[in-house]
Amino acid sequence: MRDDLLAKLDELHEEDEFQEIVDAIMEIPAEDRDYVLISHLGRAMNNLEAYEEAIEQFLTIAEEGKDDPLWHYRIGLAYYYLDRYEDALREFEAADKLEPGDEDTLEFLDDIRSKMASEAIDEQAAEPLEKTHAEVITESESVTEPAVDPDTRAEASGFWNDSEHALEQYVSEPPTDEMIDSVEEKLVFKLPASYIEMMKLHNGGIPRNRCFPIGEAASEAKEHVTISGILGIGHDKKHSLCGELGSRFVIENGGYPEIGVVICDCPSDSEVVMLDYRESLNDGEPEVVHVDRENNYKITRLAVNFEAFIRGLVKENDSYKGTN
Structure with missing residues (x-):
């Protein structure tokens, strides 16, 4: 039964049916949702741009996810799109440490560092720039x-x-x-x-x-x-x-x-x-x-x-x- 559910969730993800993923998992009692199911749920919420809710879900499995680069990547993604760049940087750096060389992770790291550097410059030189x-x-x-x-x-x-x-x-x-x-x-x-x-x-x-x-x-x-x-x-x-x-x-x-x-x-x-x-x-x-x-x-x-x-x-x- 569980294998069938996971296969169905993967199929829905491929079809971009993210709300159906959320609905299916939310029907399962919270105490019965394990790391894999909550990971699916958080990923679907990210794809629905419900980043605050995604973070809430990911944080419930933070201890289990600390050694999983995908967990750090996905919660980092949510932080990034909420403009919480310091939090996003921390998570993407952790993902890169656990799985060095991933192109998507490196791209986000480069963009986050550029944004943070630009913001720092803007804050220091706001009056002259204006x-x-x-x-x-x-x-x-x-x-x-x-x-x-x-x-x-x-x-x-x-x-x-x-x-x-x-x-x-x-x-x-x-x-x-x-x-x-x-x-x-x-x-x-x-x-x-x-x-x-x-x-x-x-x-x-x-x-x-x-x-x-x-x-x-x-x-x-x-x-x-x-x-x-x-x-x-x-x-x-x-x-x-x-x-x-x-x-x-x-x-x-x-x-x-x-x-x-x-x-x-x-x-x-x-x-x-x-x-x-x-x-x-x-x-x-x-x-x-x-x-x-x-x-x-x-x-x-x-x-x-x-x-x-x-x-x-x-x-x-x-x-x-x-x-x-």
């Missing part, structure tokens, strides 16, 4: 190009997390008019003015706030969309609109609908955030939508335009409802 940004804004107002909306400027200030990974993979020099024309020609879509003006201040990158709440719009299990970064205007950086992992590459290789431009990538390669030109056509302001490949390419409307999308981004912790 002053420099203000000076840049003042200078930009003196040119003949259309001025950036004040609220858009406010979003740009302190908006970005310029980690080593972000600078290497996402951030390009401010785009010239020639570069904008070249990218638009390749994409066959005219980019929104609010996006272009934001990229002139900071061309692509990883925001500090990476979650867009969607509530009941998508499904009972998904309360928000998480983005990895915002693609900048350019060809050279891997995560830019026309880069190696840019909009055309993602659409063509992922089979995504030809409705516009991939503007944000996501932690899962089965999700993207796109500019949707179906209603506006190429002369209007495109909506921002989420496309879920694993859910038959379901399209969920997120925001009426790019600026509204940027305004709606929040920290992951702030996007939860009733998970504490």
